[in-house]
Amino acid sequence: MLVSQQKIQFSEFSRLYDLIIPKDNLLRRINELIDFGFIYDELLDKYCLDNGRLAESPVRMFKYLLLKTIFTISDVDVVERSRYDMSFKYFLEMSPEDDVINASSLTKFRKLRLKDMDLLNLLIGKTVSLALERGIIKSRSIIVDATHSLSRSNPYSPLEVLRQRSKLLRKAVYLMDDDFKNQMPEKNDSNDILKEIEYCKELQKRIESDSTLSEIPAVKEKLNLLKETVEDTQEHYTISKDMDARIGHKTADSSFFGYKTHLAMSEERIITAAIVTSGEKGDGPELPGLLKLSQDNGMEVETIIGDSAYSGKENLSLKDSNGEKIKIVARLNPSITQGFRKDEDKFDYNKDAGMFVCPAGHLAVRKARQGKKEDGTNQVDTYYFDVEKCKICPLRENCYKPGAKTKSYSVSIKSDLHKEQMDFQETNYYKEQAGHRYKIEAKNSELKNVHGYGRADSYGIENMKMQGAIAIFVVNLKRIFKF
Secondary structure, three states: OOOOOOOOOOOOOOOHHHHHOOOOOHHHHHHHHOOOHHHHHHHHHHOOOOOOOOOOOHHHHHHHHHHHHHHOOOHHHHHHHHHHOHHHHHHOOOOOOOOOOOOHHHHHHHHHHOOOOOHHHHHHHHHHHHHHHOOOOOOOEEEEEEEEEEOOOOOOOHHHHHHHHHHHHHHHHHHHOHHHHHHOOOOOOOOOHHHHHHHHHHHHHHHHOOHHHHOOHHHHHHHHHHHHHHHHHHHHHHHOOOOOOEEEEOOOOOEEEEEEEEEEEEOOOOEEEEEEEEOOOOOHHHHHHHHHHHHHOOOOOOEEEOOHHHOOHHHHOOEOOOOOEOEEEOOOOHHHHOOOOOOOOOOEEEOOOOEEEOOOOOEOOEEEEEOOOOOOOOOEEEEEEOHHHHHHOOOOOOOOOOOOOOEEEEEEOOOHHHHHHHHHOOOHHHHHHHOOOHHHHHHHHHHHHOOOOOEOOOOOHHHHHHHHHHHHHHHHHHHHOOO
């Protein structure tokens, strides 16, 4: 049951917050900036108003998740820290003497209350509207890119994750008490996951037996992290693969197993839209969606800045809300501007004959145009050579395949859109705007390295969206505070 109106907490100790928490404290500034009542309104229909046990405030539960992302700590540690950290209590709108929730309530909140909720667009829209109201966003450009997040089940197996976490715990213990090595259980050298789980449980037991050591924050955090991993492994180790994650490619030689988050960001470094997909999805096809979401959130977009993945024909045709063509600051693929000719393929064009000449000096005998103008791809001119000459040509090796009935050479025809884009790439405006693209790389780095977005916290694309929503909400708030 959820009370219809949140109660204001009164306590004789509340004045402590004014004495202890500085005015420039991040959590104080977030509380002063945002009225989190919109979370209460959005989640109201997920609760019963007149039946059941009194539920914890949805605003407070959401704030717990924010704290978990801001400080990159486990459910257990964020709850434990809220027991004694006055800045946490202030942020959670608790009285200093109030008790804390059970950490398992956060799992229930994520699974039951935030399920089927478009949290990603809700939180991004809220921060973008704040930035617009405060006059922070003045540009009419968005910078687009995609960043990858590894699935929780990859690249490490559950066995490797357990070994990694137990190693971190041992290191934390040895820093505090090097003599404790003699009390450690014997390591599991086999690849049996069940034996590794038993080893981790015994490790926990022995460290917890020393009440002084186990209460040291540096050790306690690693201990709780290992406990969480053991519990999760016991539940998932038989089905450890993430069913929604897919293999994607960062380069021709490197791949990852996980998800992609496609981002749009203003020049002022406020993320204006995000779309989470599985790892194999391309970047370019998501641009229309990012543009629409940015416009729905209040952005006026005249220019889009990105890499060559966004210079597809469909994207070059995008228009703004007034029907004007949007400028796409993204380089055309070299195969369009320069073609894919290799140095040894010295087929030269004879402008007088209107035909290509092969390296042996033979002129093409005919040409044919293939493809349709309006089917989204470039047309191709194919030039055909006399195959009888090819059969006896001294340069036929690596050029003519024995037994082939034809020999042809194809050239892609640049569309009017591509010709316009090639001219646009030479303008000063294009070169000036392209200089802003680095900003989104820095934002990707912040999401991954500061807020743990490099790896999924849970299984499934819906959980990835939830993780992305809170991480992006946090980085947008931090950016707003810089103005």
